[in-house]
Structure formats: C-alpha cells, structure tokens
Amino acid sequence: MTTTVAPTASTPAPSGKTSGGGGKPRAAKLIRMLPLSPAIGLMLVFLAGPIIYCVYAAFTNMALTGTGAANVKFVGLDNFRKAFSSGAFTNAIWLTLVFTLISAIIGQNSLGLGLALLMRKSTKLVRNFVGTAVIGAWVLPEVVAAYLLSAFFNDEGTLNVMLHAVGLPGQDWLYAAPIIAVSLANIWRGTAFSMLVYSAALSEIPKEIEESAEMDGAGGWRRLLFVTLPMISRAIMTNLMLITLQTLSVFGLIFAMTRGGPGTKSQTLPLYMYEQAFSFSQIGYGTAIALVMLAIGAVFSLIYLRGLNSEAA
Amino acid sequence: MIARDKMSKLASNLVLLAIGVLFVLPLLWVLFASINRTAGLRVEFPTHPTLGNFKAVLNTDTTYRPVLNGIVLCGGAALLTMVCAVLAAYPLSRFRTRFNRPFLLTVLFCTGLPITAVMVPVYGLFVQLNLVDTIGGTIMFMATSALPFAIWLTKTFMDGVPLSLEEAAWVDGAGNMRALRAIVLPLMWPGIAVVLIFTFIGMWGNFFVPFMLLLSPERLPASVSIFTFFGQYGEPNYGQLAAYSLIYTTPVLLLYLLLSRKLGGAFALGGAIKG
Numbered sequence: 001m002t003t004t005v006a007p008t009a010s011t012p013a014p015s016g017k018t019s020g021g022g023g024k025p026r027a028a029k030l031i032r033m034l035p036l037s038p039a040i041g042l043m044l045v046f047l048a049g050p051i052i053y054c055v056y057a058a059f060t061n062m063a064l065t066g067t068g069a070a071n072v073k074f075v076g077l078d079n080f081r082k083a084f085s086s087g088a089f090t091n092a093i094w095l096t097l098v099f100t101l102i103s104a105i106i107g108q109n110s111l112g113l114g115l116a117l118l119m120r121k122s123t124k125l126v127r128n129f130v131g132t133a134v135i136g137a138w139v140l141p142e143v144v145a146a147y148l149l150s151a152f153f154n155d156e157g158t159l160n161v162m163l164h165a166v167g168l169p170g171q172d173w174l175y176a177a178p179i180i181a182v183s184l185a186n187i188w189r190g191t192a193f194s195m196l197v198y199s200a201a202l203s204e205i206p207k208e209i210e211e212s213a214e215m216d217g218a219g220g221w222r223r224l225l226f227v228t229l230p231m232i233s234r235a236i237m238t239n240l241m242l243i244t245l246q247t248l249s250v251f252g253l254i255f256a257m258t259r260g261g262p263g264t265k266s267q268t269l270p271l272y273m274y275e276q277a278f279s280f281s282q283i284g285y286g287t288a289i290a291l292v293m294l295a296i297g298a299v300f301s302l303i304y305l306r307g308l309n310s311e312a313a
Numbered sequence: 314m315i316a317r318d319k320m321s322k323l324a325s326n327l328v329l330l331a332i333g334v335l336f337v338l339p340l341l342w343v344l345f346a347s348i349n350r351t352a353g354l355r356v357e358f359p360t361h362p363t364l365g366n367f368k369a370v371l372n373t374d375t376t377y378r379p380v381l382n383g384i385v386l387c388g389g390a391a392l393l394t395m396v397c398a399v400l401a402a403y404p405l406s407r408f409r410t411r412f413n414r415p416f417l418l419t420v421l422f423c424t425g426l427p428i429t430a431v432m433v434p435v436y437g438l439f440v441q442l443n444l445v446d447t448i449g450g451t452i453m454f455m456a457t458s459a460l461p462f463a464i465w466l467t468k469t470f471m472d473g474v475p476l477s478l479e480e481a482a483w484v485d486g487a488g489n490m491r492a493l494r495a496i497v498l499p500l501m502w503p504g505i506a507v508v509l510i511f512t513f514i515g516m517w518g519n520f521f522v523p524f525m526l527l528l529s530p531e532r533l534p535a536s537v538s539i540f541t542f543f544g545q546y547g548e549p550n551y552g553q554l555a556a557y558s559l560i561y562t563t564p565v566l567l568l569y570l571l572l573s574r575k576l577g578g579a580f581a582l583g584g585a586i587k588g
Binding site: 029032033035036038039040042043045046047049050051053054057062111115118119121122123126127129130133134135136137139140141142143144147148149150151152154155156157158161162188220241242245248249250251252255256270273274277278283286287290291293294296297298300301302304305 | 321322325326328329330332333336337338339340341342343346353354355356396397398400401403404405408410412416418421422423424425426427428429430431432433434435436437438453454456457458460461464489490514517518519520521524535536539540551554558561562565566569
C-alpha cells in the first residue's frame, strides 16, 4: 500500500472510487476512515481511559476514606507486595483457577462438545428439546440464573430431593462445597456457547471425509479422535480461549449465589477486588488487583490472537 | 451394521435426553414457586395454584419502572453499539489500508479483556467526570464494553456482502455512506439483527455494570432491583421473587424466539464466532 500523494491530488474524482484505493489522495483516505471515529472515541474514553487510570492508581494509596483519600501519593510496588503476601489474595487466585478449570475448561467445553457431537446422531425432536433447554439456561439473566441454582443446591432443593430418592445423603451444597456449586452453576449457564460454536464447526466438516474413514474401518472413537477432532481444532482453540476469558470475569452469578462466602470459600478474584475496592474503600489496592486480572486476561488474549494468526497464515 | 447404527442413535438420544432433563430441572422451581403463595426453596407443585404473586409484584416500584429503566438503558446502549459498529465495520470491510490489521487485532484483543476488572477504574473515572448515577454515562460505558465484539461480528457479516453492487453504485456517483445505507445494510439486515439482539440480551442480564454505576433506586434497571427482594428482615418472599424473575426474563425470551424463528437463531452467531 503506497502512501505517496498522487499527482492528481487536487482533482479527486468522485466517480473513480476503487476498493483498493492505491492512488487516493491522503485527505480522501482519511475521510474514508472517518466513520471509525465514534467507535474509536468511545473506546478511547471508556476503555483505554480506565485502563490507563488503572495503571496509575495501582501504584498509589488511593482510598475513599482515611489518609489515602486526603492526599494520594505513589507507593511504588507496595500494593502488589501486599497482595502477593496476603492469604486472602492467594486464596482468591486459587479459587479462580479451580472455578475456571472446573466450569470452563472441563465443564462447558467438554459438555458443549459432547452435546454438539451427540446432536448429530439424534432425532430432531430430542435435538430441539435439548437445544432449547441448554440455550434457555444461557439466555436467562445472570441474577435469575443465580437464584434458580441457589434454590437447586439448597438444603431442601431439587438436588437433595433427587439424592435422597436414590438413597444418598444430601447437604446444603452452598455451605459444604460453595466453589463446586458455583462452578456447576456456571456450567449450567454457559455450556450453550460452546455447544453453538462446536455445532457450527462440526456442520462444516464434509460428510465424505468421515464416511471414507468409516469405510477404512475406523471405529467410532478412533474416528472421533483422529478425524473429527483434528478437523475442528481451530474451533476448539477459539472456544477454549473465549470461555476462559468469560469465566475469569464472572461476578454476578457468584455474588448473587454466595457473595463469596461462606467466609471466603468462593471468593474469586473479581469478588475479592470488589470487596477491597468498595467494601473496604481501598481503591489503590483494588486497582492493583484489577491490573493483575487485566494482565491475566491480556496474556490469554494474546495467546488467542497468536493462535488465530498462525492458523490464518 | 444397520442394527448398530440404530443402537448408537438410541444411545445418543437417551444420553441427550438425560442431559436435557438436568438442564430443565432448575427451571421447574421458578415455574412452580411463581404460582405458589407460600413458596419456599423446595420444588413442589402448589396445592392451590394462584396468580397472586404476579399481581403482588406488578406495580410501578417493583416491576414497571425497573423494566422500563432496563429498556431505556439496554435499548439505548445496544442501539449506540450498533450504530458505532456498523459505521466502523464499513471502512474496515471495504477499504484495504495499513491501519485495518492493527485496528482489528486491537479490537479482538479488547474482546478478551475482563470487563469486570475495568469496573474499579471505571468507577474512579466516572467520579472524576461526574458521571456516576447518570443514565447517559452508563449507556455510553455499556455500549463501549460491547463494542469490540459487535465490531468484529458486524465486520464478519459485512464481508459476506459482495462488493460488486457497491461498485456499481459508486460509478453512479453515490457516496460511501449512501452506498452503506442503500445497498449494504438492506443486504445484511439479518446479521445486524443477530448482533443487535445478542448485544441487548447480554446487557439485559448484566448485573455488575449498572450495579456499580447507578445508585438511585429510581434509576436502577430490573437486573439490579431484583436484589430488593432480599430486604434487611428475614427470608425473602420466594413466590414473588420467582414471579418477578419470570416477568424480567420474558423480554429476552421473546427476542430469542424471534431470533430463532426468523434468523437461524444462535447458530448464526456460532458460525460467525468460529470463523
């Protein structure tokens, strides 16, 4: 793409537009890109702005009350030192990892893939029923989903009724195993996304490929492992990245179900950040945790971009 | 061979049905509790079904105003997102410049950032700009947070509209914006509807953003005001909570039905993401 100004710059011909735009005058080129400005403006003010502010505030003692409220000053890496030496922070990191691993990487991903695979071999009626149920759970507002599942996992909730029916002991799952309960809740709510991505990917595999593998005598599991899965590897990569990133920032579901409790037993990073910044008014410390979360998100996002790039190239 | 096929089909159906039932079970509670005047957390079909819970919550403070606030907030933000996304997608889809690739990569990168993490600094920024507890400020932030994904999807859909039609229009002297309005948009309206509806559904369910940025009870949307069922005193009224949840969920369910009947539903979205 050339940037030299064409000699005919003074006579822009309105009828001579081309999609390539190789020899367009610079001004006309800029005008062409003008429709981007509302989007860029919004993203600069409300996305880039807060992130820059975050980087600044994370190194200060900013607070809503106390000394940090009157005069804000730089404290260097103090907030990060405090975080990494605090038991509550390590607890939150640990719980976030468990939550992401169980609910996204294992739960939503495998269940979504399984559903998409099974749906290809099922009757239309069953497929529609299951699809509607799974997508229904996904369309439901976050807080409503949280209430439904609180009731489901409760002492006298549906889960325990079912367990009693088959002779197993029940318990209040939100107290006994809160992080497992919220992980299962997130699987219930989020599986539809993976199912949709995998259904779309599977529908693009040419039928002949699988048929010829079958002719060659490859059985169901071998066909899945050596033919089907490699063909959708790109979708698997994309899906894993997207659901990991979504799961890292889940707040409303956990907040409405357990508020991070009992104690801090289901306090993932977003809830810990919220508590520090707003319940305890430590904005500086809260933004330091936000910066850690942003960094984790950025690393995953970059890996995802690299994956897309190398596949496309 | 045929018998084996039948067996595996039967097995698939059974496994799918079992999973489907597991997904439906939690929904039963809200359906039963909403028509039960003395509902608790236990799932039971009420002995005397009643619409009393719905009558009790259908008033201005509990339902009408929060739902209306939600429509203003999410509708405004979804429209703003869509207008900005369409405008941005047009040059990105139609003209090749050195600027496109880095911009698109940045947009993709932004779709991955956890919005939750940005909320603390956003709150700080809103305090500085005097935007806390304003509908306008909240709409702008909600629109921005949905924008990267919307730009990406809109561009994907727009790439599917052939360029040749516009070239003809350009030859006839139509400007870019006119070509966009008269040719590209009519051809890609299903894609626009998919992006718009999904943006709206996402915002309708969003709790954290309005919870942080809006304070006055009379400005809160339905996703936040649902918390008022848990007053300071004792157990909430679960029957009314269930009835309210159903009312609050209805708009997005209707939108989703519209989407799946007319536009191939969420599968169109799945295809666009994977691509």
